[in-house]
Amino acid sequence: MKKSFSSMILLVTLFLQVTLAIIPSIGVVSAVGNVTSSDNVTINDFTCNITHGTVPFESRLNGNVTGQVTRWKWEFYNPQIDHWSYSAGNGNFVTTSHEFGRVGAYGVFNVTLIVVGSNGSDSLKKIDYVVGNKNTTGLPTANFSASSTSGYAPLNVTFTDNSKNATTTLWYFGLTNTSKEKNPTYTFTSPGTYRVVLEVSNGRGWDATAQEITVQGQQKVLPEAGFDADTFNGLDVQFVDTSQNANGWNWDFGDGTNSTEQNPTHIYSQAGNYTVNLIVNNENGTSLANKTINVEEVSSSSDESDSGDSSNGDSVGTVTVSDSSDSSSSGSSGNSGSSSSGSSSSGSSGSSGGTGGSPEPQSNVATKELSQTSITYGNSVNFNFPQNATPVTNINFDSKKTVGKTTAIVEMLKNQSTLVSEPPSDEVYKFVNIWVGNSGFATSDNIENATVYFKIEKSWLQDKNIDKSSVTFKRYNDSKWNPLQTTLAGEDNEYLYFIAETPGLSSPFAITGKTASNAAMNETKYGTQSGSNSSLENNASNATNVKQTQSPTTSENEDKKSPGFESVFGIVSLLVVFLYKRK
Incomplete structure (x- = not known):
């Protein structure tokens, strides 16, 4: 009996423990379920039956709200007298009347x-939503237009x-940013719907009007692959990227070689047909363009004719480009047919734009940089050259005709151009070639107000003792160098930065300067005596500074300029000492 009673007590105790454990759990589950089933409250919009009137007047306001509303509040603020009032209530019937x-x-x-x-709250504010005036005549009328009411941020x-x-x-x-300009321009940087309000006034009263501007998230811009090809010399082919919105390039030249440069130059080992593929990418995707290039090898000595040596004929490539797929590519010529070395492969006439080329043998080119616009x-x-491969940083001009997408090439040469017959006078900093579009385009017939921006290392001026005011950009034209x-x-x-004005481009150029000593002699010859002495002293000081930075052999050079001075000074000093002791 005692065992049965003890067993019963044990069972009851276990039952109570289980029940006490289950009851809280049921309560938690129920609470979570209630929270989950309750939707958030959201204000879709609100309206007012009278938004303009002569004060005082009464308006009815209605709120369009989604979700279960427990309480609501309307606030009315008049900034002219800094006065606000409100109306509040409970339940889903979010409406009120207000006397303005x-x-x-x-x-x-x-x-x-x-x-x-x-499960939360929401609010919606409309600035200058209601307008009330005391007068009925002479009032202003607000009205405006927007260049765009929707678009991407x-x-x-x-x-x-x-x-x-x-x-x-x-x-x-919106709610915070303002302007008092009559016709402002504003940049919406974040997605959303913005209520733009124009508030106007005069001595008689006020008015306001509003428009909504919808701004979407930034549009994903996909790359669009495209390229042109042109020949320089021999079997060298210059590829020019015409892709849009790309920041990565992967070239397959069709002969088992590749490149990741934007505008590579490739040397084919032999003539033939090659299918060239270009894959470009950005953070949003990739794009492919491919073309068939026909490289024809012929014998020519045109590159040697200007130098007077025609014994060795160079191999000159003629490149014909044709699209071999329907892949997306912009700016592609799609034309076929051969062209001579140094001319455009697009088949355009000599006065058009295009990719162009260089008649300079590539063996004489140290570096080059391309720009396209x-x-x-x-x-x-x-044309901007940001890679600083040559001294030229920019080329500007006004065009007299429309020629479309055009490539400019700046070459920094190893030696004097093979296209000129003699070197320019004065010290030469660099020889450069500038080619814009196809041959014959960048002349005074087609362009005007042309300027070339270039730079010179200060160290060269110091090493050569160049007077910076004598730096000149020279163009080779009509068989002579023209400053x-x-x-x-x-x-x-x-660096020192210069601007040069030129009547034309697509020519050999040279950057030159005169030595400071020559400039000093000119000042001595034509200037006043005091001015000449000052100039000579400055030049001598500059020359000394340059020598000190060049090499430790400066003292040896100075000794050569005044031989025997130290010896004479020593002998005189010994004589003075001897006479003094004799006394």
Whole structure:
């Protein structure tokens, strides 16, 4: 009996423990379920039946809200007298009536709706939503237009004020950013819907109007592959990337070799047909373009004719380019047919733009850099060379015709160009060739106001003792070197920067300068005596500084300039000492 009773007590105890353990769990599950089943409250919009009137007037406001609302509140603010009031209530019937101007307030009124639910809250504010005036005549009328009402971020929008009878203007771009300009431009950097408000006033009253600007997230821009090919010399083929929105390149030249350069030069070992593939990419995807290139090897001595040596004929390649697929590529010529070395492979006439080429033997080219842009009539053209492969940093001109996408090539040469018959006078810093488009385009018939921006190392000026005011950009034209108007534009710790004006491009050029000693002699010959002495002293000081930075042999050079001075000085000193002791 005692065992049965003890067993019963044990069973009851276990039952109570299990029950106490289960009950809290049931409660937690129930609570979580209630939370999950309750939707968040969201204000979709609110409306007002009267937004413009003569104060005082009464309006009815209705809120469009999604979710279970427990309480709500309408706020009304008049910035003209810094006065606010409110109306509050409970439940999903989010509506109220409000008398605007009942305390003498007039002008513009901001309206804000706030709702609270069991699982959060939401609010919506509209600036200058209601306008109330005391007068009925002579009032301003707010009106404006926007250059765009939707687009991808960042979205630039220009707003034009078309208001009448207004003396003051105030713009609201969303809730916080404002402008008092009459026709402002604003950049929306984040996605969303923005309520743009124009508030105007005069001595008689106020008015306001609004438009919504919808800004979407940044559009994913995919790359678009494309390229052109042109010949330089022999079987050298210059590939020019015409892709859009690309930041990575992978070339397959069709002969088992590859490159990841943007604008590579490739040397084919023999003539033939080659299918060239270019894959470009950016952070959003990839794109492929391919073309068939026909390289024909012929014998020619044209590159040697200018130098007077025609005994060795170089191999000159003729490249014909044709599309071999429907892959996306922009700026492709798609034309076939051969062209001579140094001319465009697109088959365009000599006065057009295009890729162009260089008649300079590539064995004389130290480095080169390419730049590409589109040329249209009446517009300023700028070719930028950011890789600093040559002294030329920019080329600008105004185009007299439209030629489309065009390539500019700047070559820094190892020696004097083979296209010139004699070197220029003065010290030469660098020989450069500039080729713009096809042969014959970059002349005074097609371009004007051409300028070349270039730089010179300060160390060269010091080493050669060059007077910086004598630096000149020279163009080889009409079988002679022609100095161009050259202006010093600025300097930094390493370079001097110059601007040269030229009537044409697509020529050999040279950067030259005169030694400072020559400049000093000119000053002595034509200047005043005091000015000449000062100039000579400055030049001597500069020359000394240069020598000290060159090498430890400076003292040896100075000894050669004044032989025997130290010996004479020593003998005189000994004689003085001897006479003194004799006394």
